[in-house]
Amino acid sequence: xxxxxxxxxxxxxxxxxxxxxxxxxxxxxxxxxxxxxxxxxxxxxxxxxxxxxxxxxxxxxxxxxxxxxxxxxxxxxxxxxxxxxxxxxxxxxxxxxxxxxxxxxxxxxxxxxxxxxxxxxxxxxxxxxxxxxxxxxxxxxxxxxxxxxxxxxxxxxxxxxxxxxxxxxxxxxxxxxxxxxxxxxxxxxxxxxxxxxxxxxxxxxxxxxxxxxxxxxxxxxxxxxxxxxxxxxxxxxxxxxxxxxxxxxxxxxxxxxxxxxxxxxxxxxxxxxxxxxxxxxxxxxxxxxxxxxxxxxxxxxxxxxxxxxxxxxxxxxxxxxxxxxxxxxxxxxxxxxxxxxxxxxxxxxxxxxxxxxxxxxxxxxx
Numbered sequence: 001x002x003x004x005x006x007x008x009x010x011x012x013x014x015x016x017x018x019x020x021x022x023x024x025x026x027x028x029x030x031x032x033x034x035x036x037x038x039x040x041x042x043x044x045x046x047x048x049x050x051x052x053x054x055x056x057x058x059x060x061x062x063x064x065x066x067x068x069x070x071x072x073x074x075x076x077x078x079x080x081x082x083x084x085x086x087x088x089x090x091x092x093x094x095x096x097x098x099x100x101x102x103x104x105x106x107x108x109x110x111x112x113x114x115x116x117x118x119x120x121x122x123x124x125x126x127x128x129x130x131x132x133x134x135x136x137x138x139x140x141x142x143x144x145x146x147x148x149x150x151x152x153x154x155x156x157x158x159x160x161x162x163x164x165x166x167x168x169x170x171x172x173x174x175x176x177x178x179x180x181x182x183x184x185x186x187x188x189x190x191x192x193x194x195x196x197x198x199x200x201x202x203x204x205x206x207x208x209x210x211x212x213x214x215x216x217x218x219x220x221x222x223x224x225x226x227x228x229x230x231x232x233x234x235x236x237x238x239x240x241x242x243x244x245x246x247x248x249x250x251x252x253x254x255x256x257x258x259x260x261x262x263x264x265x266x267x268x269x270x271x272x273x274x275x276x277x278x279x280x281x282x283x284x285x286x287x288x289x290x291x292x293x294x295x296x297x298x299x300x301x302x303x304x305x306x307x308x309x310x311x312x313x314x315x316x317x318x319x320x321x322x323x324x325x326x327x328x329x330x331x332x333x334x335x336x337x338x339x340x341x342x343x344x345x346x347x348x349x350x351x352x353x354x355x356x357x358x359x360x361x362x363x364x365x366x
Contacts, residue, residue, distance in 0.1 A: 001325040002032045004068025006061045007039035010075045012283035014042035014306035015313065017072040017093070020053040022314040022321070027054030031325050036064045043310040065089075072321055074313065075300060076103055087111040088347065090329050092321065094118055094133075097344055098245050098358035099272040104350075111348040113329050117317065118270075119243040119352060120342035127242060128338070129320070131178050132312035134267075136302040138182025138238060141265040142171070142190070144301070145234040148263045148287055148294050155294055156261035158233055161191035168192045172232040174220065174249055174274060176203035179238030179267045181210075187234075188215050195228055225249055229258050237266035237274040243344075244354035245272040252276045252290070260292040269297045 003026060005017045016039045023033045033055040037047055047057045058064050065071065065084035073093035077085060085091060087110065095116040097104045107114050117129035127134075142160075149169065151157035162168030171187040173180045176198035187194045188211060196207050197220035204217040218224050229235065229250065239246050246268040255277065266278040273279075277290045280299040287296045302309035320339055323332040333340040344352040350361070 001328075002034065002067055002069045003321070003325060004064040004071045005033065005035040005039055005055075006064045006071065006073060006081075007036040008074055008303075009061070009080060010078055010300065010303075013075050013300050013303045015074040015300075015303050015310045016040040016043045016045065016306070017074050018318070018321070019043075019311055019314045020045055020049040020055075022318045023050055023053040023055045025318060025322065026325060029322070029326065032056065034058050034064050034067055036061050040310075043306040045310075070321075070324060072317070074303075074310075076100065077106075079106075082106040082110065085110040085112050088113065090115065090324060092117070092317070092324065092342075094270075095344060096270045097352075097355045098243060099270065101359055104345075104355060104359070107345050108348050108350070112345070113343075113347065114345040115324075115329065115339070115342040116243070116344045116352075117342065119344060120320065120338055121242065122338045129313075129316050129342075130240075132316055133302045133309065134178035134240075135182050136305060136309050136312065137267045138179035138236075139186050140301050140304065141179070141183045141236045141238075141267050142186035142234075144286070144296050144298075145171075145236065145263050145265045146190070148265075148296055149233060149261070153287065153294070154261065154289055155263055156233060156259070158261075160187070160234065169233040170231055171195070171234045171236065172228045173197065173236045173238060174225070175238035175240065175268075176200065176207050176217070177238060177240055179240070180236065181207060183236045183238060183267075184211060184215050188212055192234075195232075197224060197228070220249070226254065226257060229254060229262075232258070233262060235262065235264045237264065237268045237278070239268050239274040240271065242354070243352055245358050246274040248274060248276045250275045250277075255291040255293045258293055261294065263294045263296065265296045267301065269299050273297065 070090035090113045146160040149155035160169040173196045194215040266273045268274045
C-alpha cells in the first residue's frame with residue numbers, strides 16, 4: 001500500500017503523523033511511504049531521518065494526497081485539504097466530527113473512508129488511540145493552568161502549590177477519565193488541594209485508591225459543581241463521551257459564582273467543551289476572558305510538545321496502520337472489532353451514530 005504523511009497545516013500544530021521508526025516498520029514489509037518535506041521538523045525528525053527509514057520525501061502536500069492510498073495524520077483535515085481527498089482514500093486521523101458539521105459534510109462529499117482515532121475502542125471500552133494524547137493534555141492542563149493563574153496573564157496571582165505559611169491553590173477536576181486522572185496527578189504533585197468529580201463510582205474508587213490523601217472525590221451533580229466552583233482557583237474540564245459532544249456542566253451564568261481570576265482549562269474543547277463559554281483557541285492566542293474568568297481552550301494542546309506527542313501517538317497508532325496497510329480497510333476492520341469502531345464515514349455514508357445524533361441527521365443519513 002502507498003501511505004502518505006502530509007505536513008500538518010492546522011494553526012500551530014507541530015506534530016506529525018508518524019515517526020521515522022514507524023516508517024521503517026512499514027517499509028520493511030514492502031509498503032511505500034511518502035512524506036511531505038519538513039513535515040517532521042517541529043517534532044525533531046528531519047527529512048533525512050525519514051529517507052534513511054525508507055520513505056520518499058515529496059515537496060508538496062498535493063503530491064502526498066495525490067499518490068497515497070491511505071493518509072495518516074494527526075489532526076482533522078482543514079479546508080485547504082478538503083479538495084485533495086479522493087474517493088475511497090483512507091484517512092486515518094483524529095476527526096471529532098460531532099463538533100464540526102462543516103468537516104463532516106466535506107468528508108461526506110469526498111466519499112473517502114474516514115477512520116477516527118478517537119473512536120477506536122477495545123473490548124474493555126478503553127480508547128487506545130486517544131489515551132496517550134489525553135495523558136499529555138491532562139498533564140499540560142495543570143502546567144498551563146498554573147501559568148494562567150499568574151497576575152500578568154489576568155489570573156489570581158496565585159502559586160498553585162503554595163509555600164510554607166501560605167495554603168496551596170484549589171483545583172477542581174471534572175471527569176475521572178484519563179485527562180482527569182493525569183491532571184489530578186500533576187496538581188497533587190505540586191501540592192494543590194484537588195477535588196475530582198465524576199458520575200462513575202468505579203472511577204472515583206480508582207482515584208481514591210491511587211491518589212494521595214489531598215486528592216478527594218465527590219459524585220458529580222449540579223449541586224456539587226456549584227459548591228466547588230465558588231472556591232476553586234483552577235477548573236479542569238476533562239469530560240468525554242466517546243465520539244459525541246461533551247455535556248455542558250458549567251453554564252455562563254455560573255461564571256458569576258466564581259472568584260475573579262479563576263482559570264478554566266477545558267480539555268474537552270475538541271468535542272465542543274464541557275463549559276458553555278468554551279470556544280476553540282490556538283497556541284497563538286490560547287486564552288480569553290469572560291466575566292473576569294480566564295479560559296484556556298486550545299484544541300490541540302499536545303501540539304505544543306510535538307516531540308513527546310508524536311512518539312506517544314505513533315506507539316499506539318502503528319499497529320493499526322500496519323493492519324490497514326497489510327489487509328485493506330475492509331478486512332482489517334472485519335478482523336479487528338476495535339478498529340471497526342473507528343469507522344465514522346464510509347464512501348459518503350455516516351456509520352457512527354453519535355455523529356448523526358449530534359446534527360439530528362438520523363432521517364437524512366440513516
